[in-house]
Amino acid sequence: MCGIVGYSGKRSAQEVLLNGLEKLEYRGYDSAGVALALEGGIYVVKSKGRLEVLRRKLEAENLPESFCGIGHTRWATHGEPSDVNSHPHSTPRVSIVHNGIIENYGPLKADLLAKGVTFESETDTEVLVKLIDYFCCAQPKQSPLAALREALAMVRGSYALGVLFRDEPDTIYAVKKESPLIVGWGEGENFVASDIPALLKYTRRYSVLEEGDMAVVKADGIRFYDAFGKPVEREVLTADWDEEAAEKGGYPHFMLKEIHEQPAAITATVSPRVEDGMPDLRIPELSDEKLRSIRNIHLVACGTAMHAGMVGKTAIERLARVPAEVDIASEFRYRDPILDPDDLVIIISQSGETSDTLAALRLAKSRGVPVLAVVNVVGSSIARAADYVLYTYAGPEIAVASTKAYMVQLCTLYLFAFRLAYARGRLSEAETRRLTAELLRAGEVIQPRLADCEQIKYLASRFVNTQSCFFIGRGFDYALSLEGSLKLKEISYVHSDAYAAGELKHGTISLITDGVPVIALATQKQVYEKTISNAKETKSRGARVILFTTKNVVVPEGVADYVVRLDDYDELLMPLQLIVPLQLFAYYMAVLRGCDVDKPRNLAKSVTVE
Known part of the structure; x- marks a missing residue:
């Protein structure tokens, strides 16, 4: 710390x-x-x-x-x-x-x-x-x-x-x-x-x-x-x-530099783990036979890494049909989790030194459960203690608020999900190749989001003086709501909360007042109409709705005050594209509010004490 x-x-x-x-x-x-x-x-x-x-x-x-x-x-x-x-x-x-x-x-x-x-x-x-x-x-x-x-x-x-x-x-x-x-x-x-x-x-x-x-x-x-x-x-x-x-390399802040480094980080992380068009974890001990024997998966992390784990959980369950749970590391340690030697614990940490996450790893190993670490630092404590390691190649991440490390954590978890699903016969070779090819081009997909930030800058200028903000979404979009909300509050000091869109009526809609911004994420076809309906409910109560969705959908009249359109991309991988404008929105809000973007108050990059 x-x-x-x-x-x-x-x-x-x-x-x-x-x-x-x-x-x-x-x-x-x-x-x-x-x-x-x-x-x-x-x-x-x-x-x-x-x-x-x-x-x-x-x-x-x-x-x-x-x-x-x-x-x-x-x-x-x-x-x-x-x-x-x-x-x-x-x-x-x-x-x-x-x-x-x-x-x-x-x-x-x-x-x-x-x-x-x-x-x-x-x-x-x-x-x-x-x-x-x-x-x-x-x-x-x-x-x-x-x-x-x-x-x-x-x-x-x-x-x-x-x-x-x-x-x-x-x-x-x-x-x-x-x-x-x-x-x-x-x-x-x-x-x-x-x-x-x-x-x-x-x-x-x-x-x-x-x-x-x-x-x-x-x-x-x-x-x-x-x-x-x-x-x-x-x-x-x-x-x-x-x-x-x-170093900053000409950028005004490390955070902006690191947001723009994400395409290169994706390539550096994904390309070495693709062999002849197929995902290859490069861990001989974690063979397809071993992957087929896994009964349950526990993804354990803190903060932004935990939000990456939520995306990983959904991808694993959807593709491989293996039960997966996500735990906050500090809670996992003390709830006496039910663990079996045939389970797999996936530990996610940028630094590889996060205290609670390292303690969770030790707990898993004491129960005889194998541990796979997803970390960015070679030779870190978590990397040395784990049974298997998937390194993310983000390079040094200096800004306290994680951006590119989160991006490559997502990519690594997707690769793992693809290989797991293929090994267990849940994903055909053709579909595995298609998804892997889509993941390989993720850097290209997010490039337009980086090249043209004017709409995001404008939205930040419109809401720079807001005192409170809400994010809503379902499925992958809910996981991205949590991460977008965290980014906003940790660097701009705007109070922000994220909710599963379907939970609005269960109490949280009482917080919606006239003029409060609601950022609605709706990139998943299966639940698109339901999220739109939830956004309309907040709009009818005076909210200013910013809708993030894709170019190929029709947005009903009167649902949103502002619409941010994302390029068409595989729905499973949409979090890779969606997170970029959310990171940029938080960044420009912080800049306009005069905050210390790279070193927010009271925060540390690596939390090495409980």
């Missing part, structure tokens, strides 16, 4: 840390800080607010050159945003940055207070640094590594840590438990980071810390220890992104 950067090498640590933290701004934060190893001790500078504030404070300090340090951007979990609650937290001997939550910080703090230790902040992280410092003082002859291990043995919770000791000014200790952390490999310099973009200016080579790992990072090398303190090796990976891929 927060950003961590560490550096040991020959460059200015201050500049490396600030640059890395800037690349992690998309994760969201309310304060930032750095700790620099200087002659005579560790110097900490931190501040509430944006990185520009921190940079100005550092410039005012006019510090001597440092070649080793740690930095952090923080979203408040314990203690309000303030300078004192910001990271790094330090004592004269040790400084740490921390992502995660120390669950037993209360009793640990009480014990330290009883020993005479004092505290300045309200954070759980200060408890941890004071605990490490306590063991450094209690046994002065033991190494910093031993003191760190002794402290962590008392801690319950999740953490990614960067730790800097006064007595080892060229060394960073990086520790991972249930929160993502990587190390980067350079030439005469090495790095620590919570996500790849922080490294790309300097290196594309990195290793992922596994659960319980500790890395000792120096300029001339990196040593790894597993959860039992045993020296281990970790694979060195090469990021397939470059620094340019994580």
Whole structure:
């Protein structure tokens, strides 16, 4: 949820840390800080607010050159945003940055207070640094590594840590438990980071810390220890992104850039999984025989990924006739789901680090149920823990509001549904080829939606001052209503709700008042007339109806104030086309309302705490 950067090498640590933290701004934060190893001790500078504030404070300090340090951007979990609650937290001997939550910080703090230790902040992280410092003082002859291990043995919770000791000014200790952390490999310099973009200016080579790992990072090398303190090796990976891929590239916002990158992301994700016109999952262990043995499918995710799962559920059931359920990961964990070894759990996550989703995966595996992960980050925690992985090739998604990652999650779930249906004899070879060919041309289909945004811009200008908005739809259109509504509220701060159109009469129609916009999605022939009828009901109660439908249908007079027509396309795949104008509507609403499109308030890109 927060950003961590560490550096040991020959460059200015201050500049490396600030640059890395800037690349992690998309994760969201309310304060930032750095700790620099200087002659005579560790110097900490931190501040509430944006990185520009921190940079100005550092410039005012006019510090001597440092070649080793740690930095952090923080979203408040314990203690309000303030300078004192910001990271790094330090004592004269040790400084740490921390992502995660120390669950037993209360009793640990009480014990330290009883020993005479004092505290300045309200954070759980200060408890941890004071605990490490306590063991450094209690046994002065033991190494910093031993003191760190002794402290962590008392801690319950999740953490990614960067730790800097006064007595080892060229060394960073990086520790991972249930929160993502990587190390980067350079030439005469090495790095620590919570996500790849922080490294790309300097290196594309990195290793992922596994659960319980500790890395000792120096300029001339990196040593790894597993959860039992045993020296281990970790694979060195090469990021397939470059620094340019994580830049705006001339667009005013990352979100708009990423919306326009969707055709390329579709091609990158779908094309490698099509062989001779047929879908090929490229997972030998997930053979057609294995697919035929699946009894039930559980799609588990959070937020936008969960909305992708809803589309996947409908496609799977419609094509393969396999029962499928969609669960919010945080609910799945605690409802004691009925799982069978012949079931399949599909975990969906852009980052591959979503805390609740990862916990749901572990629950499924503990019940002996195989897990298929749909993730965008190679080597992520979810990817490593799953039995099978379908990577989505969206490239780096920097904007907090997901767009292209959602698009390729849909494409991947469609490919899976096609192969599953074919393997089970529910879809003929000819029909499988036809659907696969239609999916391959999805990028071409959505291109006109990207090329001409004038109608969507106009609609945003008409409704920019609205205080509330409603989305309705049925089937696939209901799943898209949820995603369109989420996009609108998370970046424009307009209150928005989505409803199954057939539920309007069961209470929600009482919310319709004069002038309120209702966005009606009607792209499915089977339920088109029913959705039109629901839209008319809202119109008769004063709603301003914006209807999204296809070019080949007749819209009755008086149903809608505005009609957005989509090109004819296979109805099963229509979500791929429909989502684009909904994303653009949310984007232009946010821009016109003066919102921070890429970094909405209170939101983080990767939710790595519960």
